[in-house]
Every structure is written in C-alpha cells, then in structure tokens.
Amino acid sequence: MDMHxxxxxxxxxxVVVPGIQVLAALAAEGQERTPPPLALLRAWRRPVPRVASVLVAAMVLLGVVQTVVPATVEALEREPHGPWWRAVTALAVQSSGWFQLLLNLAALVVVAPVAERQFGAWRTGLVFAASGVAAQSxxxxxxxxxxxxDSVAxxxxxxxxxxxxxxxxxxTALRWAALAVPAAGLVLCLLTNNHxxxxxxxxxxxLGIALTAPARPPLATARPV
Structure with missing residues (x-):
C-alpha cells in the first residue's frame, strides 16, 4: 500500500470518526432518553424531512434506472472536456456500480435528515448541490x-x-474533534481527491450558516423550513 x-x-x-460523533450528538439533542446511535435512526420521525426524502427517493430511483439501463451512467457521468452540465448530472449516477450505490445511499440516509433538521430544507439542498457541483467541476x-x-455532496x-x-x-472536546473534518478536506485536496x-x-x-442563521430549537421539536 503506497503513501497516497x-x-x-x-x-x-x-472524517468518519468525528463525523459520526457530530451526527450522533446533533441527533440526540432534546432526546436525553435515547442513546446517540439510536437517535440517528429517529431523524426520520415526523415531520419527515422533505429534502432528505426527495434526495433518498431520487437516488433509489436513479439507481434502479442505471441498473436497468447501464448506458445511463455513460450518458450522465463526468467526461473529459464534457459540457458544463455534466458536473450536475454526475451527481445522479454511481459510476462504480452497486457497491458505490449502496454505500452512498446508506450515508445519505444517515446524514441528510440530520442536516435538514439542523439547517432547514433549503439550506440542506444548497449545501448538497453546491458541494457536489463544485467537486464534480x-x-x-x-x-x-x-x-x-453523490458521495462528494x-x-x-x-x-x-x-x-x-x-x-x-x-x-468542547467534540468541537475540537470536528476540526479534523476540514483538515482532512485540505489534505484530500492536496492529493487531488474530489471529496x-x-x-x-x-x-x-x-460556517456561514453558524455565523448568520438564528439558533434553531432542539431536533426533537425543530421543524424543517
């Protein structure tokens, strides 16, 4: 195994270790009787996060489409010197097949509802789209x-x-641990990894949301907006 x-x-x-801890901590807010790992599963409780639901449903549907019609991947994925819109459509297909599809779908099911309950619907959609399109570009x-x-998103x-x-x-300890995520992002960029x-x-x-958005109620009572 080389150094790269x-x-x-x-x-x-x-990314994964502090990321899971942050997700669990946020999902457990206002749910003192629920252990953090189980709180992640409750992120889908009512009111059901709308944007998260759309993202998961779209990924499942597109996964079925690319399985039934494999040419879909070639038609939508990134390609050398391709048109600009490929940076958008590349988020819709999983070019490495079923393993990538299942892994990314599992991650989306866990991350998206927590993000939406924390940031609200439109901010979640904005972060997903902007991060994904930037990485694909x-x-x-x-x-x-x-x-x-869509793992980049x-x-x-x-x-x-x-x-x-x-x-x-x-x-406080987890706040410091969370800083490992942008540090890892910087290293990955130095390695020319789009993630x-x-x-x-x-x-x-x-960071912009944290500095400008008003405080939201605990996840147990927050409603996506």
Whole structure:
C-alpha cells in the first residue's frame, strides 16, 4: 500500500470518526432518553424531512434506472472536456456500480435528515448541490475527468455539520474533534481527491450558516423550513 493510499484512508478516518460523533450528538439533542446511535435512526420521525426524502427517493430511483439501463451512467457521468452540465448530472449516477450505490445511499440516509433538521430544507439542498457541483467541476477540470457519484455532496453535508458544530456545538472536546473534518478536506485536496473539495465547500457553507442563521430549537421539536 503506497503513501497516497494510506493518506486517503487516513483522511477518511478523520472524517468518519468525528463525523459520526457530530451526527450522533446533533441527533440526540432534546432526546436525553435515547442513546446517540439510536437517535440517528429517529431523524426520520415526523415531520419527515422533505429534502432528505426527495434526495433518498431520487437516488433509489436513479439507481434502479442505471441498473436497468447501464448506458445511463455513460450518458450522465463526468467526461473529459464534457459540457458544463455534466458536473450536475454526475451527481445522479454511481459510476462504480452497486457497491458505490449502496454505500452512498446508506450515508445519505444517515446524514441528510440530520442536516435538514439542523439547517432547514433549503439550506440542506444548497449545501448538497453546491458541494457536489463544485467537486464534480474540479474533477472535470483535470483531477478525475471521468466518473460520477453523490458521495462528494454527502461529504459537503458532513463538512457543514462539522463546521457548524465547531462554532455552536455544546461539547468542547467534540468541537475540537470536528476540526479534523476540514483538515482532512485540505489534505484530500492536496492529493487531488474530489471529496476534499466537497468537504471544504460544505465546511465553508456550514460556517456561514453558524455565523448568520438564528439558533434553531432542539431536533426533537425543530421543524424543517
């Protein structure tokens, strides 16, 4: 295993470990009787997060489409010197097949509802779209001209939540741990990995939300807007 691969896996760990802790802490707000891991499952309680529902449903539908019609992937993924709109449509297909589809879908199911209950519907959609399109655009510019997937947009949601928690979170130790997420994003960018772009764009947007958006009620009572 070369140093590049080791660095990428190290960055993945630096995102996943504090990222899961931040998600669990946010999902458990206002649910003192629910252990944090179980609180993640309750993020889908009523009122059901609308944007998260649309994102998950669209991913499932498009996953079925690309399985039945494999040419869909080639028609929508990034391609060298491709048209600008490929940076958008590349988020709709998972170019590595079922493993990528299932992994990204599981991540989206966990991350999206927590993000929406924390940021509201339109901010969640904005972070997802901006992070994903930015990462796909950089990839098309030369980092990885061919491929597709929405993991970069999901990374944007994780980055936004980590940055928000670093500013407004309630646990000091976890606030410091959350800073590992943008640090990992920077390293991934230095390695020309497009997930780093998604993380950093998400972190920037999450910081902006933390500094400008009014405080939201605990997740147990918050309603998406």
């Amino acid at each position: 691969t080791v660095s990428v896996y190290g960055c993945a760990a630096a 950089v990839s098309m510019a030369g980092w990885s001209p061919r491929g597709g997937g 999901i990374c944007g949601l994780v980055g936004a939540l980590a940055a928000w928690y670093a500013v407004r979170g309630g646990t 780093g772009v998604g993380l950093l764009v998400g972190c920037a947007l999450g």
